[in-house]
Amino acid sequence: MSDAPTRPRGRPARNDRPVGETREAILAAALDVFSRRGFEGASLRDIAAAAGLEHSLVRYHFTDKAGLWRAAMTHLIALMDAHMLEGWRTARTLPAVDRFAMMVTTYVRYCARHPEHARIMVHETMGDSDRVTWIAEHIIAPQHRNLSRMLETLMDQGHIPRSPVRPLIYILSAAAQAPFTLAGEVRAAYGVDTASEAEITAHTQALLGLVLR
Amino acid sequence: MSDAPTRPRGRPARNDRPVGETREAILAAALDVFSRRGFEGASLRDIAAAAGLEHSLVRYHFTDKAGLWRAAMTHLIALMDAHMLEGWRTARTLPAVDRFAMMVTTYVRYCARHPEHARIMVHETMGDSDRVTWIAEHIIAPQHRNLSRMLETLMDQGHIPRSPVRPLIYILSAAAQAPFTLAGEVRAAYGVDTASEAEITAHTQALLGLVLR
DNA sequence: TCCATTTTAGTCCGAATGGGCAATAATGCT
DNA sequence: AGCATTATTGCCCATTCGGACTAAAATGGA
Numbered sequence: 001m002s003d004a005p006t007r008p009r010g011r012p013a014r015n016d017r018p019v020g021e022t023r024e025a026i027l028a029a030a031l032d033v034f035s036r037r038g039f040e041g042a043s044l045r046d047i048a049a050a051a052g053l054e055h056s057l058v059r060y061h062f063t064d065k066a067g068l069w070r071a072a073m074t075h076l077i078a079l080m081d082a083h084m085l086e087g088w089r090t091a092r093t094l095p096a097v098d099r100f101a102m103m104v105t106t107y108v109r110y111c112a113r114h115p116e117h118a119r120i121m122v123h124e125t126m127g128d129s130d131r132v133t134w135i136a137e138h139i140i141a142p143q144h145r146n147l148s149r150m151l152e153t154l155m156d157q158g159h160i161p162r163s164p165v166r167p168l169i170y171i172l173s174a175a176a177q178a179p180f181t182l183a184g185e186v187r188a189a190y191g192v193d194t195a196s197e198a199e200i201t202a203h204t205q206a207l208l209g210l211v212l213r
Numbered sequence: 214m215s216d217a218p219t220r221p222r223g224r225p226a227r228n229d230r231p232v233g234e235t236r237e238a239i240l241a242a243a244l245d246v247f248s249r250r251g252f253e254g255a256s257l258r259d260i261a262a263a264a265g266l267e268h269s270l271v272r273y274h275f276t277d278k279a280g281l282w283r284a285a286m287t288h289l290i291a292l293m294d295a296h297m298l299e300g301w302r303t304a305r306t307l308p309a310v311d312r313f314a315m316m317v318t319t320y321v322r323y324c325a326r327h328p329e330h331a332r333i334m335v336h337e338t339m340g341d342s343d344r345v346t347w348i349a350e351h352i353i354a355p356q357h358r359n360l361s362r363m364l365e366t367l368m369d370q371g372h373i374p375r376s377p378v379r380p381l382i383y384i385l386s387a388a389a390q391a392p393f394t395l396a397g398e399v400r401a402a403y404g405v406d407t408a409s410e411a412e413i414t415a416h417t418q419a420l421l422g423l424v425l426r
Numbered sequence: 427t428c429c430a431t432t433t434t435a436g437t438c439c440g441a442a443t444g445g446g447c448a449a450t451a452a453t454g455c456t
Numbered sequence: 457a458g459c460a461t462t463a464t465t466g467c468c469c470a471t472t473c474g475g476a477c478t479a480a481a482a483t484g485g486a
Binding site: 061 | 462464466
């Protein structure tokens with residue numbers, strides 16, 4: 001096995017990627033592949049290939065598959081915070097109902113732009129892996145704290161029927177995510193692209209029309 | 214329903230499982246594993262082990278991994294039809310609003326008892342595999358046909374705000390499924406078992422209270 | 427009784443997986 | 457200029473995967 005035209009071992013092709021971008025590219029690819037295949041189903045080689053790299057490079061940057069998963073989740077939280085903050089800036093001065101409507105609108109748009117998010121939640125929320133605990137603590141808890149405060153206010157003001165908060169939170173979040181999480185189903189069943197601007201506003205209208213009346 | 218003496222043919226399993234049960238056991242295991250790992254992530258060996266068998270036996274009964282998947286889906290549809298039919302029998306004579314409430318109640322209970330269903334939808338509804346097409350045709354289309362008829366009636370009678378039907382369908386289905394699809398998340402974040410009787414009725418109440426008012 | 431059929435287990439294979447590791451090119455510090 | 461660090465590739469490993477194939481055990485029909 002000696003003779004082959006042994007190509008140089010080291011670091012040959014440094015194509016055009018600016019150095020700092022590699023990590024980011026891997027994280028984006030990881031979110032995509034993890035959301036489509038789940039943790040066990042996702043392969044480091046697929047993720048690397050999606051970013052145009054060799055799989056060992058993923059391990060160099062993130063050590064482990066588990067390490068990559070945690071880094072990708074942290075990245076996802078940052079994306080969500082950045083998106084939601086923008087809506088919050090214009091919403092914070094509004095009266096409670098309009099603030100709620102604004103935040104729902106913002107969240108629906110986030111779901112449309114990052115369907116990976118809800119998909120990963122469904123994937124990882126089973127069994128009793130450490131990943132469920134991590135998600136519950138770092139993503140669910142803060143999110144629900146905000147939402148339940150808003151919902152209590154809306155119930156006090158009589159805009160939505162009084163009801164235990166936790167069921168309501170899950171109803172609203174799932175309703176907001178649905179058409180984007182299931183985008184492939186909608187495409188296959190109706191031939192419609194739910195990520196389009198028209199579909200996003202139609203969905204937002206339907207949801208707000210149902211909840212606030 | 215096998216009575217004692219007539220053992221069906223074939224080599225007995227090491228664990229002397231009644232022969233007719235093998236297929237059913239594999240299908241149940243397949244639904245469970247497929248829902249937790251997705252199609253690619255699920256291994257025939259895991260499914261076989263969950264049913265207490267060797268992986269070759271799965272291939273004997275269902276030929277292919279794809280064949281097993283289709284058989285499991287057909288089985289799932291039968292389970293759903295059986296469950297929903299029971300609700301429909303008592304609901305069909307009721308006035309539209311109560312019929313709707315009864316069907317929602319029945320569906321929520323189905324989601325609680327078969328969380329695999331919604332999880333599989335999320336898993337398989339991505340990419341453009343043939344499985345998406347199969348699901349859209351065999352599960353989504355008939356389901357939505359029924360639901361949209363009911364919703365149109367409710368809108369005509371002014372019980373829910375007029376709105377395009379498709380967004381509404383996704384809002385309602387996702388809302389009904391959410392706490393059970395995400396059961397692990399709820400357990401990790403709140404320490405609550407959403408499959409319990411109390412949680413099922415609480416969720417049903419919250420959903421109906423939000424939609425019908 | 428003997429043989430075809432049915433149902434099970436066991437074995438082997440090529441491909442893919444997560445991980446370990448050495449080689450090497452680029453960069454930056456002194 | 458020299459050297460440590462960083463970023464990258466290629467290759468190796470044991471394990472597991474889907475699948476193909478074979479062996480065996482039990483039954484029923486001839």
